[in-house]
Amino acid sequence: xxxxxxxxxxxxxxxxxxxxxxxxxxxxxxxIYGLLGRNGxxxxxxxxxxxxxxxxxxxxVSVFDAPPVENPAVLSKVCFVRESQRYPHxxxxxxxxxxxxxxxxxxxxxFAHSLAADFQLPAGRLVRRLSRGMLSALGVTVGLAARxxxxxxxxxxxxxxxxxxxxFYDRLLADYAEHPRTVVLSTHLIDExxxxxxxxxxxxxxxxxxxxDADDLRGRAVAATGRAEAVDGxxxxxxxLHRERLSGLIRATVLDGLGPHAKALAQTLNVELEPLSLQxxxxxxxxxxxxxxxxxxxxxx
Amino acid sequence: xNRIRQVARLQxxxxxxxxxxxxxxTAVAFGINLLSVMANYDPGDxxxxxxxxxxxxxxxIGMATxxxxxxxxxxxxMSVTRREFYLAWSLLAVxxxxxxxxxxxxLRAVEQATGYWGWGMRFFGLPFxxxxxxxLLLLGYAVPMLVLTHLGxxxxxxxxxxxxxxxxxxLTLTFTALGLAATLITWTxxxxxxxRWLLDQSxxxxxxxxxxxxxxxxxxxxxxxxxxxxx
Numbered sequence: 001x002x003x004x005x006x007x008x009x010x011x012x013x014x015x016x017x018x019x020x021x022x023x024x025x026x027x028x029x030x031x032i033y034g035l036l037g038r039n040g041x042x043x044x045x046x047x048x049x050x051x052x053x054x055x056x057x058x059x060x061v062s063v064f065d066a067p068p069v070e071n072p073a074v075l076s077k078v079c080f081v082r083e084s085q086r087y088p089h090x091x092x093x094x095x096x097x098x099x100x101x102x103x104x105x106x107x108x109x110x111f112a113h114s115l116a117a118d119f120q121l122p123a124g125r126l127v128r129r130l131s132r133g134m135l136s137a138l139g140v141t142v143g144l145a146a147r148x149x150x151x152x153x154x155x156x157x158x159x160x161x162x163x164x165x166x167x168f169y170d171r172l173l174a175d176y177a178e179h180p181r182t183v184v185l186s187t188h189l190i191d192e193x194x195x196x197x198x199x200x201x202x203x204x205x206x207x208x209x210x211x212x213d214a215d216d217l218r219g220r221a222v223a224a225t226g227r228a229e230a231v232d233g234x235x236x237x238x239x240x241l242h243r244e245r246l247s248g249l250i251r252a253t254v255l256d257g258l259g260p261h262a263k264a265l266a267q268t269l270n271v272e273l274e275p276l277s278l279q280x281x282x283x284x285x286x287x288x289x290x291x292x293x294x295x296x297x298x299x300x301x
Numbered sequence: 302x303n304r305i306r307q308v309a310r311l312q313x314x315x316x317x318x319x320x321x322x323x324x325x326x327t328a329v330a331f332g333i334n335l336l337s338v339m340a341n342y343d344p345g346d347x348x349x350x351x352x353x354x355x356x357x358x359x360x361x362i363g364m365a366t367x368x369x370x371x372x373x374x375x376x377x378x379m380s381v382t383r384r385e386f387y388l389a390w391s392l393l394a395v396x397x398x399x400x401x402x403x404x405x406x407x408l409r410a411v412e413q414a415t416g417y418w419g420w421g422m423r424f425f426g427l428p429f430x431x432x433x434x435x436x437l438l439l440l441g442y443a444v445p446m447l448v449l450t451h452l453g454x455x456x457x458x459x460x461x462x463x464x465x466x467x468x469x470x471x472l473t474l475t476f477t478a479l480g481l482a483a484t485l486i487t488w489t490x491x492x493x494x495x496x497r498w499l500l501d502q503s504x505x506x507x508x509x510x511x512x513x514x515x516x517x518x519x520x521x522x523x524x525x526x527x528x529x530x531x532x
Contacts (some may be wrong), residue, residue: 052376088311089315104379
C-alpha cells in the first residue's frame with residue numbers, strides 16, 4: 001500500500017476545545033474513504049489541515065511525502081470541496097469553471113461540462129444566486145473534474161435531492177474506475193455511501209474511533225434478539241454496544257457476532273441475529289453514553 | 302511566474318466593478334468640484350487647485366480590501382497557497398497603479414489643454430508636480446497609488462486574520478500612535494526641522510522614493526499576516 005497522506009499524533013485545539021485529539025492514520029493510494037462522525041467530531045478540521053488550509057496545534061501531517069502547508073507541489077495534487085466554500089460575490093458558474101481550469105493541472109473541461117449538464121447548472125448565473133442544491137452540484141462538479149490525485153468532499157450532498165446524489169455517486173464511481181485516485185468523502189448519509197466507500201475513518205469528539213475496511217465493518221456488529229437469559233448467554237465475552245427491551249424480548253447490539261461459531265451458538269440459544277448496517281453501527285458507536293433511550297432505562301430497572 | 306499570473310486572473314471577473322466603482326467615485330467628486338468652482342467663479346481668480354484627485358484614494362483602498370477578503374477564501378479552496386495569492390495580488394497592485402497613473406497623466410494633460418476645464422479648476426494636477434519630467438510625473442502618480450493599494454491589501458489581510466475587530470483595533474492603534482507622535486513633535490518643537498527636512502528632499506525622493514518604502518512596509522506586513530490566515 002502506498003500512502004498518499006499520513007497523520008501522526010495530529011491534535012488541533014481552538015482555545016479550550018480540542019477539535020482533534022492525537023489522531024493517526026494513513027490514506028492509501030487509489031482508495032475511496034468514508035470520513036464519518038457526528039457534527040463537531042472534527043471531520044472538516046481534519047480535512048482543512050490535510051489540505052494546508054488550517055494549521056495543526058501539534059502532531060505531524062504529511063501529504064505526498066511533504067507537509068501540505070504552503071506547499072504548491074503538494075497542493076497541486078489536492079482538491080478540497082468544502083460544503084461551506086465561499087465564492088467571490090461577482091462570480092458566475094462559468095467563472096468558477098474558468099478559474100478551475102487554470103488552477104487544476106488535471107482539469108477536464110469536457111467532463112466538467114457534461115457534469116454541469118447532468119446537474120442542470122446554469123452557466124451564466126451568479127454563484128450567490130444558486131440554490132443550496134445547485135451550490136452543492138457546483139462543488140461536486142469542480143471536485144470531480146479537477147481529477148486531483150487526492151480529493152476531499154466535505155458533505156457534498158447537502159441540498160442535493162436523492163436523484164442528484166445518485167448521479168454524483170454514479171459519476172464518481174465511473175470516473176474513479178477510469179482515473180483511480182484517493183477520494184475522501186465526509187458524509188452523514190452513511191447507508192447511501194456504504195457500497196461506495198472501501199475504508200471507513202470514524203471520528204468521535206476529535207478522536208479516531210475506527211480505521212477499518214468497510215467490508216469488515218459491515219460484518220462486525222449484529223443485533224441479537226431473544227429472551228434475556230439467552231441474549232446474556234450470547235453476549236457473554238463479546239462487546240455489547242447497546243441493549244433495548246422489545247415487548248418482553250431483549251435486543252442487544254454486539255460486536256463480532258457473525259462468525260460460524262456465533263451463529264451456531266445463537267441457534268442453540270434461540271437468539272435471532274441480524275447484521276447491523278454501517279450507519280446503525282456508527283450510530284451505536286458515537287451516541288454519547290449519557291443519553292439513554294426510554295426503552296433502555298426500562299431495561300436497566 | 303506563470304502560476305502567479307493564473308492566480309492573479311482570479312480577480313478578472315471583478316475588474317468591471319473595481320474599476321467602475323473607483324472611477325465613478327472620482328467622477329462624482331469631479332462633477333461636484335466643478336459645480337462648486339463654477340458657482341464661485343470669478344475670472345480674476347486664476348486657477349483653483351481643488352486636490353479632488355484624493356477622492357480616488359478611498360476607492361483604491363476600499364476595492365483592494367474587498368478584493369482580498371472576497372477572493373482569498375476562494376483561492377485557498379482552489380488549492381492556491383497563501384504565498385501565491387499574495388504575490389499575485391502584489392503584481393495586480395503594480396499593474397493597476399501603473400494603469401491608473403497613465404490615466405491620471407492623460408487627464409492632467411487634458412486638464413491643461415482645456416484651460417483647466419474652462420473654469421480654472423485644477424483637479425488632477427498638483428502644484429508641486431509642475432516641474433516634473435514625464436517619467437517622474439508617472440512615478441509621482443503610480444507610487445502613491447501603490448502605497449494605497451498595499452494599504453488596502455494590508456487592511457484585507459488584517460480582516461482575514463482577526464475580522465472586523467482586528468481592522469478596527471489596528472486603525473485605532475495607528476491613529477493613537479500617529480497622534481502621540483504629533484504631540485511629541487510639538488512638545489519637542491521639531492515641526493520646523495521636519496519641514497526643513499521635507500524641503501531638502503528631491504522631488505523624486507518625495508514623490509517616489511519614500512512612498513516606495515512605505516508601500517514595501519505595508520507589503521511585508523500584509524505578507525506576514527496572510528501566511529497564517531485561514532479561510
